[in-house]
Amino acid sequence: MSTAVSPLAPKSYPDLPAIEGVSFATAEAGIKYKNRTDVLLVGLAEGTTVAGVFTRSKCPSAAVDWCREALAGGAARGLLVNSGNANAFTGKKGRETVRLSADHAAKALGVPAETIFLASTGVIGEPLPAEKFAGVLDDAAARLADGPWLDAAKAIMTTDTFPKVATRTVELDGVAVTLNGIAKGAGMIAPDMATMLSFVFTDAPIAAPVLQALLGKGVAGSFNAITVDSDTSTSDTLLLFATGAAAARGAAPIETIEDARLAAFDAALADLLRDLAHQVVRDGEGARKFVAVTVTGATSDGSAKRIALSIANSPLVKTAIAGEDANWGRIVMAVGKAGEPADRDRLAIWFGDTQVAAEGERVPDYSEAAASAAMREEEIAVRVDLGLGDGSATVWTCDLTKDYVAINGDYRS
Amino acid sequence: MSTAVSPLAPKSYPDLPAIEGVSFATAEAGIKYKNRTDVLLVGLAEGTTVAGVFTRSKCPSAAVDWCREALAGGAARGLLVNSGNANAFTGKKGRETVRLSADHAAKALGVPAETIFLASTGVIGEPLPAEKFAGVLDDAAARLADGPWLDAAKAIMTTDTFPKVATRTVELDGVAVTLNGIAKGAGMIAPDMATMLSFVFTDAPIAAPVLQALLGKGVAGSFNAITVDSDTSTSDTLLLFATGAAAARGAAPIETIEDARLAAFDAALADLLRDLAHQVVRDGEGARKFVAVTVTGATSDGSAKRIALSIANSPLVKTAIAGEDANWGRIVMAVGKAGEPADRDRLAIWFGDTQVAAEGERVPDYSEAAASAAMREEEIAVRVDLGLGDGSATVWTCDLTKDYVAINGDYRS
The missing domain is CATH 3.60.70.12 (L-amino peptidase D-ALA esterase/amidase)
Known part of the structure; x- marks a missing residue:
């Protein structure tokens, strides 16, 4: 079990003033x-x-x-x-x-x-x-x-x-x-x-x-x-x-x-x-990446949030992020399993500023190098546009690493 | 990435006869x-x-x-x-x-x-x-x-x-x-x-x-x-x-x-x-344990299945099983998060034949040794009785190990 401070911890702590009462x-x-x-x-x-x-x-x-x-x-x-x-x-x-x-x-x-x-x-x-x-x-x-x-x-x-x-x-x-x-x-x-x-x-x-x-x-x-x-x-x-x-x-x-x-x-x-x-x-257990998942173009804000959570909770998405793998196929999978309105052929996906998919397929000038560079960052932005409406939401998560398994495999003992 | 055959694989394969047509x-x-x-x-x-x-x-x-x-x-x-x-x-x-x-x-x-x-x-x-x-x-x-x-x-x-x-x-x-x-x-x-x-x-x-x-x-x-x-x-x-x-x-x-x-x-x-x-x-990726989760006493079979899946999908339950930890508190957590009818003070939980919880708390003569022994088996039965009705369901899953993370962290590369 790792006891080191998370690499994502703030570099310094603010000084909190007294509060009367x-x-x-x-x-x-x-x-x-x-x-x-x-x-x-x-x-x-x-x-x-x-x-x-x-x-x-x-x-x-x-x-x-x-x-x-x-x-x-x-x-x-x-x-x-x-x-x-x-x-x-x-x-x-x-x-x-x-x-x-x-x-x-x-x-x-x-x-x-x-x-x-x-x-x-x-x-x-x-x-x-x-x-x-x-x-x-x-x-x-x-x-x-x-x-x-x-x-x-x-x-x-x-x-x-x-x-x-x-x-x-x-x-x-x-x-x-x-x-x-x-x-x-x-x-x-x-x-x-x-x-x-x-x-x-x-x-x-x-x-x-x-x-x-x-x-x-x-x-x-x-x-x-x-x-x-x-x-x-x-x-x-x-x-x-x-x-x-x-x-x-x-x-x-x-x-x-x-x-x-x-x-x-x-x-x-x-x-x-x-x-x-x-x-x-x-400070997510075992976390090495801080991930913001933003979904736009959903039929409602609630729908966008459910899709964003489906992505953020997917073990396959989270392990791919741990592996610094720009595996946008798993993003598609997580959109698909959310059960919310989605049209495969309108989906657009970005890792950081790099668009990897548009209109339901890999963008023609897709740069694996640029996408991979985005994945090597400590903070990663995943964005999905559904192309259906005005609903949007952002949720935050971390990657799923071997340390998560180690920390939780023997927590009680 | 491990390429060894799953330890849970069948010891032999049946001989499949020809099928006309x-x-x-x-x-x-x-x-x-x-x-x-x-x-x-x-x-x-x-x-x-x-x-x-x-x-x-x-x-x-x-x-x-x-x-x-x-x-x-x-x-x-x-x-x-x-x-x-x-x-x-x-x-x-x-x-x-x-x-x-x-x-x-x-x-x-x-x-x-x-x-x-x-x-x-x-x-x-x-x-x-x-x-x-x-x-x-x-x-x-x-x-x-x-x-x-x-x-x-x-x-x-x-x-x-x-x-x-x-x-x-x-x-x-x-x-x-x-x-x-x-x-x-x-x-x-x-x-x-x-x-x-x-x-x-x-x-x-x-x-x-x-x-x-x-x-x-x-x-x-x-x-x-x-x-x-x-x-x-x-x-x-x-x-x-x-x-x-x-x-x-x-x-x-x-x-x-x-x-x-x-x-x-x-x-x-x-x-x-x-x-x-x-x-x-x-053959679950990285699996070392075959787990049957049975929920009884639910208000309906559908409710029982949703609770069983909440348990079977919980990363914290699955990592505890990987760690051979009889962590029944995480079973309670997973029952609670399912959103289905449940009464904390009626819950009963077993690992294998060992009952660890009854009426919402640890059983008085709870044997950590017996529960731990059940967790060391290759096949583990988790059973939860809700004490509410006649609904029941069984689902099957495996544990969540470091190998799952390793296999999925660099699948595409």
Whole structure:
């Protein structure tokens, strides 16, 4: 099993500023990993609103069930995340563990258990020993601080080879508001969504229903447009917390989605989510290539996205990319199997800037050398035009390498 | 790229008897491969009926288009198969090539071109040089013989590591009738169907519409219940030819699907198709394990099959099996992502005879040693009971190994 940092990792990490109302600490509970942090405890100021998007798995983890219930309250005072054990498919014990974990965190933070949000990631089916939290949470609560954010991102990693952070700043009523996000995820990544945890924090004063609407929009072009292996986790969780602290500095609270002042925040959130989602793909297990698959000319945007995902999830396409092989025949195969409207004799295909197929056959002056050169790049753009309509979509994925098999062939042992 | 024979290959091949009305020859046209046969020409007696099932790809190969048209006639006098080039996504040239190939074969066999069936498999998107057939088909037609069938199976191989043959004999009106089948396929194997070619021949006298009905039934539990990598080829073709020669020996023609005399033939055909389909899985690219996934207790048979395919297609399940890891958490994940009715807290899971989960959690006396022992076997049975209804289904697949990535990372080069 390779433990080297992904070659697609960012060359440097941004410096994340403090966010008023958010403080956190990490700890080593020794749940599965030794000699590394595996717990993140976050304290949130009174008045913090929250929105969430979760896995669509029919077998969600106990923590996901808990968060869905807690979300109904719309208020958040704390977040507890552990890595190494997903507390998924653990039956009644899992529900008890979630309750105990929330109680521990609530007591440590001095807030109601119903305002604690929980996320667990790691092995499925193993009972999570909640008692391991008992010792570390009181200590962590005593150490809450407004940084460093990279430590928070590190504590939630499992098979990730690098921590994932992003930050954006926008103006709201002339006041600077900040968005900080962290994420983890490397395998079992597919819409909707992934073994993917992501937590975004802002000091903007935004009501919970508005936050939820923004998050639902933002996720479509980010976490729901990436795939590593088509597998969907039982634990996927994306939470957005807004402390509202910027209100004291003059940013008036936003109560409706129609508020024109939202535009900049909305764009920044979408951009930050896409940034984090791309980092997850860049850390795809065994990944050596970052691939953008764009489909245009489809009968609808939805159809374009389904075709793009069919391409991005195809093991034959992904192994060809791993082999730096401009095998556009497999792109045709993946278009054909998507079950969406497509006309073989109108298809056009590009690798990078090199068009390899037009009107259903190889272009006459096709340059294998140019196509091969495009495939040797670390970032590869695959584009398909269907010639049928105006629908388009882009999804992001990585290649399928021997390391993916190695990493996942003995993950549990 | 590994060229060793799959460890899951049959230990011996059955001896296939001659079938009255079927004669064939193989040839070396040098389309892609050197020093091996890559063409199979089959002559069929007058009166031969035919049925076919093809890929559901929206971008089928030119040969598939041709066969669909030819099938409407219901009569077959010849079959031409080449390996090394799929003549798929070759535009107008592809259609001309198909026409030229059929003309060549028709001339060589002395029959109408409209009764010639065609199949091509191999690289997609490269023009197939039809002129390469010109020389070899006349010669092949002069060498037509009623065996050996293993040679026919070898000529149609691409990345296959062993030829696939099967035979069955049943009585019809007290007369022995024979079914012989050959198949090829190793990757791009998924319902519905696979880069899979299979040709079945019988001397039973059965009308074309009846043949078609039998084939449709037989394919559901065989070629449409296997998956290697979830990818669906543009060229999948399964053809069933019935020469009717047994009529002269006293087997009265079968004109309707209600004919009670069909029962034995129907069962034998289904069994032969399943045999061939299993051989395709056993030759799955890089496969080291033959895996049967059975889902019971689903709300319907269709729901059970969709869940079984979600498990069988999951890269994380398949890599765990490659790693001999009894990772039942990934089975839960795959059940959850199928989108079919499932209740986490009713799930039961077995590896072989070892139950690992019951009522949504690990069984109390779970034996890792027993589960691990089951995973070390060459043939692995995964069973999931949903506890919801009476729906059930079994699908067959193989593991996902580093060799799959190696084989597909540089196939074209």
